[in-house]
Each structure stands twice: as structure tokens, then as C-alpha cells.
Amino acid sequence: MGRAPCCDRKGLKKGPWTPEEDKQLVDFIQANGHGSWRLLPKLAELNRCGKSCRLRWTNYLRPDIKRGPFTAEEQKSIVQLHGIVGNKWSMIAAQLPGRTDNEIKNYWNTHLKKQLRRMGLDEPPPGPTAGCPAARHMAQWETARLEAEARLSLLSSSGAAATATTSGSASSSSTAAAGAAVAERAKPADVFLRLWNSDIGSSFRKAAAPVSVKEEEAVVPGDDSSAASNEMDAAAAEYQMFLDFAGEELGLFHGRHGGFSLFPPLDVLAEASLDTAF
DNA sequence: AATATTGCCAACCGCCGAGAT
């Protein structure tokens, strides 16, 4: 019953790959394709588990992998996407051509997480709402919102007097409202703001806010948590609506724009071509 | 110069869903 065993787990080499092993693997895949990873090590005469070969190929040897430091645009995309989908590294990687999920995960854990922590925007401490995706991602959401506002002031400064709202991470919904007002006047091709100012964004904000506040409250064991639980469910539902909206309306997770970023480059933004965004 | 500490990242581990038998 079932398939044949994956591989003989005895005597297989582990640890860092040597240049010779790399060459063997690359030569074989370029000549034959990887086909079945289970059979590959035997066919390529590698003393490695198929899983190890797959990992080495996808994370390091693949010819289309982009090496080198992350660009500012890539960093932004990672932060924004992480704010939306969380630790779905493969999903984030799919939007960043040439980058692997492992690379992005490492970069997040070693660089971006620290940056956000310095800004006071790291994930909330474990608590009663730790499992609520809406609460968990509000900090990153806020990061993206602040950038949208900064871009708005740049855009509006060319026409009318700029009402810059870059007041830092402590800014509240009032600055969001100010940003929305400017957005209404400027009609920018800003995907984020369109989303933020939509009914979906509005209901998401309303649903998420009480959860964030509750997060700071201590929970006494034995308390009736059904009310809080209901709010968590509501916030999660709103969050799901946002995800659906982002995915279906914006083509966020289908690479429709080829190399996704919520924020197009400023020069593109200045041309304000809505057709390219939707 | 020697040692300790910190940061980085390649690779491993364990879990899970899909699919084969």
C-alpha cells in the first residue's frame, strides 16, 4: 500500500554543499530537469537526500536567483506584503522575482524585524489576541499607511499646498482622515489609499481598533472571554474580506503587475495612470 | 593579539496537504 519509500536515510551526507556537489546537481538538472526529487540523488550520483537537493537547487543554485542586497523597493514590498499575509514567505517570494522564500524569511528575521522593533512596530507580545490575524498585522498595516500618507504629501505639493501628515508612528485615525481628504482632492493612482479609503478598509479599521486596545488589557483567568472572542472573530472576518479584496480586485497575489509593490515608483505615480493599477 | 559577543545565512527539522497505491 502507498508509494515506495522516499529514500534510504542511512549514510546520506548532511551539512554544507561542496562546489563539486553543486556542479553535479546543476549539471544533472540542466541536462535532465529535476523530475522526481526522490530519484534525483541516485541518478545524479549524489549522496544526498532528495529533499536536500531540492532545497539546494531552489534556494541557491537556480539560475534565475537574484543575488545581492535587497533594494529599497523590495524591502518595501516585503514589509507591505508581510503586513497583509503574515509569514507566508512563499507567497511573498512569488511577488519578488529572483528572491527565494528562505532568503526573504532570513532577511525579515535579521533586518526588517529589527527595524520595525526600533520603530516600535514589531508584533504585539503574546496575549489573549495573539492568534488574531487582524491584530497581529496592524503594526505593519500602519507602516504602509504612513508611507501612503508621505507619498500623498509629495504628490499634493506639486499642485496645492502640501498638508504633510508624517507625524510618526503615533499618528491616529485623524491623520488617516487627513490623508483621505488629500487623496480625494488629488485623485492619486495610489492603490493603498484607494483600498484604505474603501468600505473594506473602513470596516477593517473599525474592527481592528478595539482589538488592539483590548490587547493591552490583562485577562483575568476565569473571565468570560466570549465577548472578546466574538470581536476577534469579527476582526478576523474583516481581515479576510481585506485579503479577498486585495487578491481579487488588485490582483495582489497573482503577479498581475509583474513584480508586485503596493506603491508604484513615484515617477509612475506622478503620471497617475489608473489603468495600470487596475 | 586574544577572547567574547553579535549578526548573518545556509541548511536542517518537522509538519501538512495532495496525491498515489
Next chain:
DNA sequence: CATCTCGGCGGTTGGCAATAT
């Protein structure tokens, strides 16, 4: 339908390099 593996994913770790003391 049950059982089992494969392939893929996210979390974690170990070792090396860089930096600080």
C-alpha cells in the same frame, strides 16, 4: 477508504564572519 510518500512550507539551528571589548 486507508495508508503511505512526496513535495512544499515555515520555524529553528549551527557554524562562520565581523565586530566589540
